Amino acid sequence: MTIQTETLSQVETLKTKYEQAGQGQVFQFYDELNVEEKARLMEQLLEIDVERVNSIYQKAIQASTVSHHNEQVEPLTKDVFDTILTDDEQPTNSRKRKYKDIQDWETLGLSLIAKNQVAVILMAGGQGTRLGSSAPKGCYDINLPSKKSLFQLQAERILRLQEVAQQYALPQQQKVIIPWYIMTSGPTHQPTVDFFKQHQFFGLDEKNITFFEQGTLPCLTMDGKIIMESKGKVAIAPDGNGGIYAAVQNKGVIEDLKRRGILYTHCYCVDNCLAKVADPVFVGYCVSKETDCGVKVVRKTKPDEPVGVVCRRGGRYGVVEYSEISKELSEKRDPEDGGLMLRAANIVNHFFSTAFLERVPEFAGELEYHIAKKKIKHVDISTGETVVPTSNSGMKLECFVFDVFPFSQHFSVLEVDRKEEFSPLKNAPGTGVDCPETSRRDLISQHIRFVQAAGGTVKGVPSHITDASQIPDDCHLEISPWVSYAGEGLSDVVNGKVVVTPAVIETRQDLIKVTHH
Incomplete structure (x- = not known):
């Protein structure tokens, strides 16, 4: 009996809190629920900070009505910006x-x-x-x-x-x-x-x-x-x-x-x-x-x-x-x-x-x-x-x-x-943009560049590819990050040699196996 009374008083307290916050509708069907459903809803409502929700809503509405169009938009200043890209036209x-x-x-x-x-x-x-x-x-x-x-x-x-x-x-x-x-x-x-x-x-x-x-x-x-x-x-x-x-x-x-x-x-x-x-x-x-x-x-x-x-x-x-x-x-x-x-x-x-x-x-x-x-x-x-x-x-x-x-x-x-x-995965297969096919292509083309930068060539692939679209569809080369994080540690195996695909390189031993003079 005591447990029920405490539960009832808890329910009433919470109900009052939500009603005062203008959110009493969450209890609309409470009396129709079975014991388990009531307990689950109570647990959920106790976790929600209803005043914070109201406050966030008000802020979001205000922010959405404030126009940023009058604010001056400027590029980043040189003191906060650097690039790792090198321009070939720059002096050596x-x-x-x-x-x-x-x-x-x-x-x-x-x-x-x-x-x-x-x-x-x-x-x-x-x-x-x-x-x-x-x-x-x-x-x-x-x-x-x-x-x-x-x-x-x-x-x-x-x-x-x-x-x-x-x-x-x-x-x-x-x-x-x-x-x-x-x-x-x-x-x-x-x-x-x-x-x-x-x-x-x-x-x-x-x-x-x-x-x-x-x-x-x-x-x-x-x-x-x-x-x-x-x-x-x-x-x-x-x-x-x-x-x-x-x-x-x-x-x-x-x-x-x-x-x-x-x-x-x-x-x-x-x-x-x-x-x-x-x-x-x-x-x-x-x-x-x-x-x-x-x-x-x-x-x-x-x-x-x-x-x-x-x-x-x-x-x-x-x-x-x-x-x-x-x-x-x-x-x-x-x-x-x-x-x-x-x-x-x-x-x-x-x-x-x-x-x-x-x-x-x-x-x-x-x-x-x-x-x-x-x-x-x-x-x-x-x-x-x-x-x-x-x-x-x-x-x-x-x-x-x-x-x-x-x-x-x-x-x-x-x-x-x-x-x-950067090769984000956002869209369904077959979309052609930011999808599984573009992600896969971008990763494989990176691994080909790793080999080329280390002085090797990949059979059937033009040297110094600049774009992933230059890679033949049947070229399957994958180098596990276990073997190389960013292309490091490959030159002693591939320099001056040809890597034959398809190849999945999981160890340095695998790399040696698929590399030929």
Whole structure:
């Protein structure tokens, strides 16, 4: 009897709280539910901070009505921007100097990794819905000859980098470890954990992999009411990739970074098969500039390419979405080099100091939430019937990972080579753009370039390919990241020789087998 009374009083208290917040509709069908359904709904409602939801909604609505069009959009200033791209028209001395900078950054990055001061945070909350898969995106197989998933490619890059960095460690030092923190979402969490277990964590030590869930927010009607997915369940959605900042605070990640003595993290998105995980060049570059928040970009190819660009808006660093840039501004050219004025395309690839991640709560209240209008399946509050809408019926509220840029005290941007570092997987097979076929082609063409740069040739492939489309469709060459992270360590085997395809290189021994005079 006491238990029931306490439960009843809990229900009444919560009901009052939601009613006072103008969200009493969540209890509309409570009395119709069975005991288990009531308990599950109560658990869900207790986890939601309803006042915070209302406050985020108000902020998002205000932000959506404020026009940014009057704010001055300017390119990045030279003091925060560097590029690893070398222009063949530059004087040789200038090219040499740039190459030396890159070497210095790489050496610094590897020495920091060797001191166990660098970790990796992976944003892996997305499902492969657009790819026609219900599994987490990281489990996706882009049809490489080896059949490796995106998760496996990234795990093997970490393994190889730990090995390379070991050469920079002091003789008495323990093993080099790059901890991997993997941010999942509600739907992807358990399948991701299960996938890693099923594959024995891809050869990495389980102790150095942490899975943590990003937060969620209730879906709302256009006028800010919490949507019920069914009579006993609130419709919820992940809070966007910017949810990473609250998640690292709330899920003990920052605590673990500090316990391990990690000073710097590399943070990237799971859907890029070319991601240079814990890239020593990027880490070294950012640390050499005392960066607290850094971003990698690629050069925007044409004025109408639909990408966000990193720039200054209203005097602060940030990302301006493609839709927010006028045609005139997107076509504007730099008088010095003739390139696009706004050219730093955002690829969701970041560097953070642990101190910066720790500081985010100080300005978290100022971060924007963005409205994403969606078709949200829901129960009609007046009739109790399930509605599967054919047009946008509500909104999801999201924050973006780049929303923190204006709060950085030492911001840095490094431009990298698109063909070596960026091939996003967004669209269904057969689309022809950012799809499994383009990802696979881009990775295979990179491995061919690795062989060519090491002084070898690949049978049937033109030397010095500049574009992935030059590769014959039947050319299947895959070099495991176990063997080479970025093309290093191949020349002693392939220099002056021919690599015969098809070939999947999992060990140096495999490489020797397929290499002929």
